[in-house]
Amino acid sequence: xxxxxxxxxxxxxxxxxxxxxxxxxxxxxxxxxxxxxxxxxxxxxxxxxxxxxxxxxxxxxxxxxxxxxxxxxxxxxxxxxxxxxxxxxxxxxxxxxxxxxxxxxxxxxxxxxxxxxxxxxxxxxxxxxxxxxxxxxxxxxxxxxxxxxxxxxxxxxxxxxxxxxxxxxxxxxxxxxxxxxxxxxxxxxxxxxxxxxxxxxxxxxxxxxxxxxxxxxxxxxxxxxxxxxxxxxxxxxxxxxxxxxxxxxxxxxxxxxxxxxxxxxxxxxxxxxxxxxxxxxxxxxxxxxxxxxxxxxxxxxxxxxxxxxxxxxxxxxxxxxxxxxxxxxxxxxxxxxxxxxxxxxxxxxxxxxxxxxxxxxxxxxxxxxxxxxxxxxxxxxxxxxxxxxxxxxxxxxxxxxxxxxxxxxxxxxxxxxxxxxxxxx
Numbered sequence: 184x185x186x187x188x189x190x191x192x193x194x195x196x197x198x199x200x201x202x203x204x205x206x207x208x209x210x211x212x213x214x215x216x217x218x219x220x221x222x223x224x225x226x227x228x229x230x231x232x233x234x235x236x237x238x239x240x241x242x243x244x245x246x247x248x249x250x251x252x253x254x255x256x257x258x259x260x261x262x263x264x265x266x267x268x269x270x271x272x273x274x275x276x277x278x279x280x281x282x283x284x285x286x287x288x289x290x291x292x293x294x295x296x297x298x299x300x301x302x303x304x305x306x307x308x309x310x311x312x313x314x315x316x317x318x319x320x321x322x323x324x325x326x327x328x329x330x331x332x333x334x335x336x337x338x339x340x341x342x343x344x345x346x347x348x349x350x351x352x353x354x355x356x357x358x359x360x361x362x363x364x365x366x367x368x369x370x371x372x373x374x375x376x377x378x379x380x381x382x383x384x385x386x387x388x389x390x391x392x393x394x395x396x397x398x399x400x401x402x403x404x405x406x407x408x409x410x411x412x413x414x415x416x417x418x419x420x421x422x423x424x425x426x427x428x429x430x431x432x433x434x435x436x437x438x439x440x441x442x443x444x445x446x447x448x449x450x451x452x453x454x455x456x457x458x459x460x461x462x463x464x465x466x467x468x469x470x471x472x473x474x475x476x477x478x479x480x481x482x483x484x485x486x487x488x489x490x491x492x493x494x495x496x497x498x499x500x501x502x503x504x505x506x507x508x509x510x511x512x513x514x515x516x517x518x519x520x521x522x523x524x525x526x527x528x529x530x531x532x533x534x535x536x537x538x539x540x541x542x543x544x545x546x547x548x549x550x551x552x553x554x555x556x557x558x559x560x561x562x563x564x565x566x567x568x569x570x571x572x573x574x575x576x577x578x579x580x581x582x583x584x585x586x587x588x589x590x591x592x593x594x595x596x597x598x599x600x601x602x603x604x605x606x607x608x
Contacts, residue, residue, distance in 0.1 A: 233267065233335075234331055234335040234336075234338040234339040234342060235338050235339070235341065235342035235345070236342065237263070237264070237267065237327060237328075237339070237342065238339060238342040238343040238345075238346050239342050239345060239346045239349075240263060241260055241263065241264075241324060241346075242343060242346035242347065242350070243346040243349055243350065244259075244260065245260055246346075246350045246353075246382050246383055246392070247353070247382045249382075249383065249384050250382075250383035250384055250385065250388055250608040251320075251608055252384070252607055252608055254313055254316065254317075257316060257317060257319075257320050260320055260324075261319055261320045261323045262323075263327075264323040264324045264326060264327035265323045265326075265327075267327045267330065268323070268326050268327050268330065271330050278330070278332065280329045283572055283575065283576050283579075284329045286572055287325065287329075287569065287572045287573070288322075288325055288326065288329060290565060290568055290569040290572065291318070291321060291322055291325055291569055292322060293565055294318065294562070294565040294566060294569055295315060295318035295319070295321075295322060297558060297561060297562055297565060298311070298314055298315045298318055298527045298558065298562070299311075299312075299315040301523070301524065301526045301527045301557070301558055301562070302315070302526065302527070304523055304526055305525065305526020305527065305528070305529050306525045306526050306529040306532050306533065307526060307528055307529040307531070307532045308526070310526075310527070310528030310529060310531065310532070311526045311527040311528050311529065313528055314527040314528040315527060317607070336585055336589075337407070337585060340399060340403060340585060340588065340589065341403070341412070343399065344396060344399045344400055344403065344412070344415060347392055347393070347395065347396035347399070347415070347419065348396060348415040348418055348419065350382065350383075350389070350392060351392075351393055351396065351415070351418040351419045351422040352418055353381070353382055354379055354380075354381055354382065354389060354422050354425075355379075355418065355421060355422055355425075357379075357381045357382070358379055358425060378425070378426055378427050378428075379422065379425040379426050379427075380426065383608065385608070386426040386427065386428055387426065387428045387430055387431060387599075387603050388603070388605060388608050389422065389426050389428075390422075390423050390426035390428030390430070390431025390432075391428070391430070391431050391434055391595065391596065391599045391603070391605060393419040393420075393422040393423035393426070393431065394419075394423055394431045394432070394434045394435035394438065394595050394599075395434075395438065395592040395595050395596060396415055396419045397415075397416055397419050397420065397423065397435060398435065398438040398439060398442055398588060398591040398592045398595055399588050399589075399591075399592050400412055400413050400414070400415045400416050400419065401413055401416065401439075401442075401588075402442045402446070402587050402588025402589075402591055402592075403585075403588050405446060405587075406446065406584040406585065406587055406588060407584055407585075423435070430599050430602050430603055431599065433598060433599070434595040434596070434598045434599035435595060437594050437595055437597075437598040438591040438592055438593075438594045438595030438598070439591060440594075441590055441591045441594035441595075442587045442588055442590065442591025442592075442594075443587075443591075445577070445578075445581045445586055445587035445590060445591075446587045505540065505542060505544075506548050506549075506602060508538070508539050508540055508542075509534070509544060509546075509547045509548045509549070510547060510548070510549060510552055511539075512530075512533060512534055512537055512538065512539075512547070513530060513533075513547035513549070513552045513553055513555075513556040514552065514556070515537065516529075516530065516533045516556040516557075517552075517555050517556040517559075520556075520559065521559070521560075522559055522560070523558075523559045523561075524555070524556060524557045524558040524559035524562060525556060525557055526557060526558075527557050527558060527562075528557065529557055530544075530545070530546060530547050530553055530556060530557060531544065531545045531546075533556075545604070546604035546607060547604075548602060548603050548604055549600075549601055549602055549603075550566075550600040550601065550604070550605070550606045551563065551566070551567075551600075551601060553604075554566050570597060573590075573593055574590070574593070574594075577589065577590035577593070578590075
């Protein structure tokens with residue numbers, strides 16, 4: 184009897200354990216399924232919103248942080264793209280970039296390495312290290328951008344446009360309610376105190392940002408047939424105007440022409456001839472007004488335009504605002520260091536050594552000439568190849584709807600960088 188009871192108990196206990204194991208496995212599989220589903224949903228949302236959040240955080244955040252000029256803003260702005268890249272690598276969603284993208288990242292890395300190396304012969308080692316540290320931010324941002332596939336580029340451009348628009352709203356709000364703190368604090372121009380500059384702190388940089396936003400807005404509205412995308416123009420156009428930045432208007436014209444050239448690639452000869460005639464006539468009238476090429480050169484060499492009574496007249500002045508002096512010092516610096524340059528970030532020290540005017544200047548106001556002076560022909564060659572790749576990519580993909588607005592904004596930046604220090608912002 185006791186043996187039969189023991190056997191019955193053993194059988195019952197075995198069935199109980201089997202049932203418990205089944206329930207446990209079922210519960211664990213259900214939890215695992217829910218967890219996987221939740222993780223997938225979270226990652227899916229992050230993948231959908233990431234292309235919008237990244238430009239909003241970087242462009243908007245750095246604009247509010249003095250345009251990202253100070254080294255104190257490079258830490259968080261470098262970490263954010265690195266977190267995105269690391270997450271993509273961990274979850275296995277990082278796709279290998281194509282040939283042009285790999286070449287761009289490689290050239291940027293080579294340019295950063297050459298910048299770091301220039302500290303060995305630099306006239307200002309601390310400034311060289313700062314320039315090299317800034318390039319780490321650019322490397323991380325480019326690496327995060329290259330993770331985007333074609334389906335995410337549209338959201339990225341709209342996120343970039345939203346960030347630029349928010350900066351414009353902030354700038355106009357400060358002009359209306361913010362007092363003198365909304366004006367330029369990074370310029371040596373006599374009329375800088377009345378030019379809109381906040382939150383970047385530099386009116387020409389704010390003007391460039393508005394110009395890029397206008398090209399993006401109009402390009403997205405036309406190419407994607409979404410009229411609402413042009414709405415930011417009503418904010419960005421007055422922002423651009425109140426900066427009184429002539430270089431920004433020139434950049435807007437160049438970017439608009441580039442975008443139009445891709446939008447209407449098969450433009451008739453009559454239209455092309457008409458545009459050429461208008462440009463030539465406008466240039467001829469401007470030259471006649473200032474007394475010919477010699478007068479234009481003399482006007483450009485003036486330190487600053489005299490337009491205190493009517494600041495809108497500044498837009499029609501040919502004065503270079505001391506740029507001729509900056510460029511002369513930079514060119515002489517290159518002649519003194521023709522092979523390797525004087526080292527990244529060393530222009531300020533060279534300016535203090537041989538400046539023809541008592542102006543507190545940090546940069547040569549030309550990305551290309553300053554690079555030649557500081558990093559020599561090798562540095563300029565790396566930079567030229569680096570900046571040419573996006574142009575080639577835009578031309579290759581010119582039939583894509585997003586190519587025109589993206590390339591137009593990029594051309595606006597390239598043109599403006601030729602006569603200002605946008606690379607540092």
